[in-house]
Amino acid sequence: MAWKVYDKTGNTVRCTLKGLEYNGTWMGACFVVCSLKSAVPVPFEIGDYVIYRGEKFEINYDPTALKKAARKTSGEAFVYDNIKFNWAGDELTRCDFLDYVRSDNRIHFTSLPKFRFFASSIQDLADRIQVNLDRIYTGAQKWTVAVHPEYVSTTNVNIDINNIKVWGALELLNSKFGANFVIRGRTITIGTAGIAVDKVFGYGRGSGLYEIQRTADTEQQIITRLRAYGSTRNMPNRYYNKQSNSSLANYLPNNMAVENLMLPDFPKITLDPYIDSKNIEALGIREASVYFDGTGDLEEIYPSMEGMTSGQLKSAGISVSLDVGDNGNLDEIAAAEQLTDDGTMDGLQNGQDIPPFTIKLKDVGFDINDYLTSETATISMKDGMCGGREFEITKCKKEGNKYVLTCNRVLDDGLKLYFPYKDYNIKAGDKFVLLNIDMPDVYIQAASQRLLAAAKEYLAKNDYVRYSYEPKVDDIFMARQHDEAVARGEASIHDTLKEGDLMLFSDEDLGINGNIIIDTLIIKEGEDIIPKYTITLREEKKVGSIEKIQNQIDSIIGGGQGIGGLNTEQVQSIVRALGKRFFLSRQGDDTAEGLITFLKGLTSEGKITSKDFIEALKGIHIGENGSGVEVLPDGTTQAVVDRLYVKVKAYFETLEIRKKTHVGGEQILSPAGMKCIRVEEHEGYYRCFFLARQDGIEIHNEFTPGTLAISKEDNINEGASSGATNRYYWRKVVAVGRDYIDLSKTHCDQDSNAPAAGDDIVGLGHETDIARQGAIVLSSVSEKAPSITFYAGINSYSLLHKEIIELGYDKVTGKPYQRIYGDFYAGARDKSTYMEYTPEGGVKIRGIVNIGNGSTGASNLTDLPQEVEKIIPPVWDIYAVNVIEGAPVDVNTNQKLAELGDGAVDLRAKFVRNGQDVTEVMKRSTLRLYEFKRINPLGHDDNNLSDEDWYEANKGKDVYRLTPGDVMWACNLVAVFDEDILENEYKKLK
Structure with a gap:
């Protein structure tokens, strides 16, 4: 194998590499290195390149030459x-990351190398990277920066930049947003690792590996028990101590001071809250503590408005007043003053203050002034x-159901503008949090739950032995x-293998069965006939084989996806590789x-070969449309086909021919019916004959x-053919004969036609005979068709x-229906479980009833409260009320007393x-059921x-007297009681 080195134009070959x-x-970094020996000097220049595995690698320096002999x-x-030939990504280390933004996003910029900006999402940082690359690289050299569509990231991040390159900005993707990235060609994809290698590797002949070395990370701190703390921001002074003092249990010792946000179990359940890893039995207790207070790479978690809704407050017993149609998100601005100045304040006179602005918040469940x-x-x-x-x-x-905040405007020192201003106003729907106030209980509890979720995520990344392979x-x-x-026309593993890809391999002895990320990849070519590979993998999960299967994805992959797991492209590539093994x-x-x-x-478009055809037929069953072949229990075979064409001859021991018929309109099943063949008109009646x-x-x-x-004909359109017409009549039979009936001319339904030969006449009801007043109507043409209707009591010309x-x-709703007027029973014959309705007894249900969301009417069930109390304990409370019936209790100043x-x-x-x-009821009890604390x-x-002294002096009293001396500005009486004792006593006395 040889590789040619070209000059930057691609027209001149500098040399040919043998390895x-x-x-x-x-x-x-990604690069190609080589050594070259030549009889003549090679005029290498910056920009010379070599193509390896379809990727271009360039020289960006003047290589050193050693002359050992004459030319x-x-x-x-x-x-x-x-x-050294560098990949295209080397350009990212030479491009400055300056303060530029997309031209259409209306964000101010300075073009300076030192700046600060707010990224509401990872896309904001990606856009700035794209703009900076576009400054230099265009046309065929253009870079593409894309955020993977399945990536979910951290949001709302403040980023400080101080004279870095675009490569440094890529590093921020990982440090600030926890995102990974891959570079293929001139495309940067953010929020993903690579795809899976198209092969499951294993140890042994033909499996792709001849040796596996596993090395544990000796510098890793393994954690199986974690204590987590939030920050002190927005936490009321000595919040947990006050919460403890207001309870009879007195959870906290007097000398224990806790100012940070704590996990939810503190202090009512435990004074030492922590979470344990599911791997604690395998790895033992390994303790650690972590503060989510904004230091290091950890977020700051504190009580705030973030994510709070009216529904959450309602669940906590706090009602809020919102506008009709409001979405219930309390962390959104309701309205804000829209400023019209340009933010420079050039029009202000010396000594004039910067004018403030106002913001309206929704009813957040508490008055900010009180906190x-x-x-x-x-x-x-x-x-x-x-x-x-x-x-x-x-x-x-x-003001009404809103809180109006008056706020100071803020000077941006870099832009010399006061925010907000006309182009950068705060709008309704913008998200916010409140800082430097003592938040109410419900917000502190919500923050504790966020702290718990963050702690679990932190523990999940550190509760295992981390290996490299x-x-x-x-x-x-x-x-x-x-x-x-190559013979199949496909790309080989050699040509597509890339660092960052997922390498699939398994080994029972090492307990590996999954995908692990390729950290480094080295390929040496030219030393031997075939290339040599050196691969280093990184794995994040290892706690035994079962845990391994569940947790084998590298935690850095999870970070790269934002919420963990693999994206669609990775799953598809894994399926392709595993499919060859399992599918x-x-x-x-x-x-x-x-x-x-x-x-x-x-379905087969070719031959199906079977060693035992009859056995094969046993596995072929009648299909949904009734067609197919099957072997019956008696050993005979049955074939049901839609069409059968025999070209020469067919032999039948027995041939039975069946014919399907069609009945349109309506069919009436009743005690009487006939086909009229002739009609005679008489005075007062029509005589209709039928074949006897x-x-x-x-x-x-x-x-x-x-x-x-x-008689009714509905399937003939008026005027469709000569002599044809829609016909209808409903008449009383006044006499009958052996082969006829007499129909009254006057006793009939309105608009009844005269009978005619060919009419189908059906008895539908009877004037006096109850046994003949029922019928069943099957209809394919009515407004409710298709339908089956049972009738009873038909004694007139109306149904x-x-x-x-x-x-x-029902053609209006597009839904089928079933209605039964009268007794109804559905269930087992022995009535072990059933639903029954009778007009006298109503509805009876025996069995399990599941009531889903949206169900109503429970208040009408008279015994529901007793049944509910069997599952949900009743709620008790004891209030202090005025002995004088109806007199006010809230007398809380000396003057009023x-x-x-x-x-x-x-x-x-x-x-x-x-x-x-x-x-x-409770006054009849002989027990002391409560005490009041002042x-x-x-x-x-x-x-x-x-x-405390007042409590001791009034313990056991039934009437409590408050005097002016008892009150400073306000006081409150709080009842102390045991709900179980109250409930048991109530049931005895009731």
């Missing part, structure tokens, strides 16, 4: 060692035209595979080693006087409300169970009596 070495590192006196007169701290409250925009900017809040005012590739296998692929080929001859069952049949004998068989007249006889069972198709005469308020306990007042903001009253 070279390819070196590639995933998300790193043409020796074949080794001039020696060039380690000539201010010593720090200045700030609103931080997460997206929109002011995304990444923070604005100090100087005033907050409640160096498989020794069988060069002969690779050469043979290359020749076979039958569609393109070539193949053999299945087991029994194959075809659930929907088998047909084919030697006498036809009995089934009509009786009083029968309501109907209205006579139907008792209906099965049909003084107005009451003696300045005292007497309070008693009110028991509430599931929202209902059950005080009268809570003052400072822990004592005006007389310096502590809340």
